[in-house]
Amino acid sequence: MLNIRHHIGLGELTTFGCSALAEHAVVVTNFQDLQEAVAFAHDKGLAMRVLGSGSNVLLTGDVSGLVIINHMHQRAECVDRRDVHIRFGSGENWHDAVTWTVHKGWSGMENLALIPGTVGAAPMQNIGAYGVEQASIFEELEAFHFDSGEIRKYVAADCDFGYRTSVFKRELRDKVMITSVTYRLSLDPKLVTSYRDVQEELAAMSIIEPTTLDIYNAVVSVRTRKLPDPRIIGNAGSFFMNPVITSEQASQLLEKHPTIPNYPQADGTVKVAAGWLIEQCGWKGARHGSCGVHDRQALVLVNHGGAVGSEVLELAENIQRSVADTFGITLVREVNVW
Ligand SMILES: Cc1cc2nc3c(=O)[nH]c(=O)nc-3n(C[C@H](O)[C@H](O)[C@H](O)COP(=O)(O)OP(=O)(O)OC[C@H]3O[C@@H](n4cnc5c(N)ncnc54)[C@H](O)[C@@H]3O)c2cc1C
Known part of the structure; x- marks a missing residue:
């Protein structure tokens, strides 16, 4: 019952x-x-x-x-010649799932270690870190539609995955529950070491030819050092997304602010580091009542104890206004506001 x-x-x-x-x-x-x-x-x-x-x-x-x-838990794997297909119940803990696959010797999830949350939420905003998004290993998912009671299968082409977005974050928000997700991992490692943080960590570990487990360990180590632990200080990771602007906007911006960290994308747009914009506006470490901006990660808003949600939203809006006034860029929230 x-x-x-x-x-x-x-x-x-x-x-x-x-x-x-x-x-x-x-x-x-x-x-x-x-x-x-x-x-x-x-x-x-x-x-x-x-x-x-x-x-x-x-x-x-x-x-x-x-x-x-x-709390829907399940793990079922099917191995073919080169790949492993793993179907996870959507209530599985993401990091535990990553750890399990890495220790099995399967490659694909290692860069996404230590991201908090459940497997079922991962496709929602197409979680990503250190050069990898879950879309790159995604095979299919099942979603229960609240209105019709139907279970529908979604392959990648149906999900419209983008940078921190998908059809589940937009059109299907609060209309379905993702009940299982299947990922395709590789028996033959294809490692992504393009991120500077990961490269530096591997170098510090004196690793020249990394394995899947080395990348996992490097990511865990970088994240533990750099990101505020929610068990110690309340937060939801990056509060805003990194803005993606046109190449013309980027050129104009770089003329005025040559040191702005920017990452040209394959489609010609340019991703700009939101944390840098916020920091330049003087918000890093700022307090607003019981909440504030983290003193080492300007992209992370924190609860210093007893903060109410409206107070955090007010702070977020103040930050958005000052970034818009200074750089002409609109910051969009990554966090889901209930
Ligand atoms: C310290 C920290 C670091 C983080 N780092 C990263 C990072 O590197 N990269 C990244 O992408 N994110 C990061 N995040 C954000 C967060 O971890 C992810 O978005 C994660 O996928 C959220 O999972 P959750 O189970 O906690 O979802 P919740 O917070 O519970 O839910 C998030 C949204 O998804 C919906 N949802 C949840 N489960 C389902 C489901 N089964 N079906 C349909 N809708 C659902 C909810 O309704 C809600 O709208 C970080 C967060 C923290 C606190």
């Missing part, structure tokens, strides 16, 4: 840690739970939202409707 709870605190279920209540919430561990939960919501006319590990959600007020907390 499904245990639907009412008016329960969600703050501790998110890494930012801002308090809010869910009108109704339920933990689902399998498909039958999910069907029952959705039937309950339909019966009461409630909207639904899925919560994974809460590492990319900012709570700004109580959440009406039903929050479906995803």
Whole structure:
């Protein structure tokens, strides 16, 4: 029998840690739970939202409707001559999944080590780090549609993956729950070492010909050193996306600000480091009531203790305004605001 709870605190279920209540919430561990939960919501006319590990959600007020907390676990692998196809239940912890595959000797997920969250949320914003996005290993997923009760299969072409986006973050937001994701990993490592941080870490480890495990260890080491740990200080990782601008805009900007870190993309656009823009506007380490900007990572907003979501949003808007005034660039939030 499904245990639907009412008016329960969600703050501790998110890494930012801002308090809010869910009108109704339920933990689902399998498909039958999910069907029952959705039937309950339909019966009461409630909207639904899925919560994974809460590492990319900012709570700004109580959440009406039903929050479906995803604990659907599963791992099933199928090995062919060169590849391994692994189907993960969407409630699997992402980093545990990465660690497991690396120790099996399978390659493809190692650059994405230590990203918090569930496997089911990974396609949502097409998570990425150190030169790799989950799209590069994605094979297919299954999503349960709340309105029709149908399970539909999505291959990469259906997902419209882009930089921190997909059809699940846009058109299908809060309309489906991703229930499983299948990744294709390689038995024959194709390592990505293009990122300077990874190269420097490997050099510091005196590794010249890295293995999949070496890359994993290097990424874990860099991330542990550079990123604020949500267990110590509340945060949701990068609060904003790195803006992508046209090459003409980039040339004009570089004329005025020659040191701006910029990364030309294959399609001719240019990605600009949002953290640098924020830092140049003087926000690094700034406090705004109980929240603030991290003192080492200007792209990360933090909860110093007891921050409320509206306060964090206010800070975010102040930052957006000052970056727009100084550089003429609009910063877009990466974090999902509830
Ligand atoms: C310290 C830190 C570092 C981070 N570093 C990175 C990084 O390097 N790269 C990166 O891309 N991200 C990064 N993130 C962001 C975050 O880890 C990812 O976005 C992650 O995929 C979120 O997973 P989650 O389970 O916590 O999702 P949640 O925060 O619970 O949910 C995020 C959104 O996805 C939706 N959602 C969740 N699960 C499902 C599902 N099964 N079906 C449908 N919708 C769903 C939710 O409704 C919500 O809108 C970081 C976050 C932190 C705190």
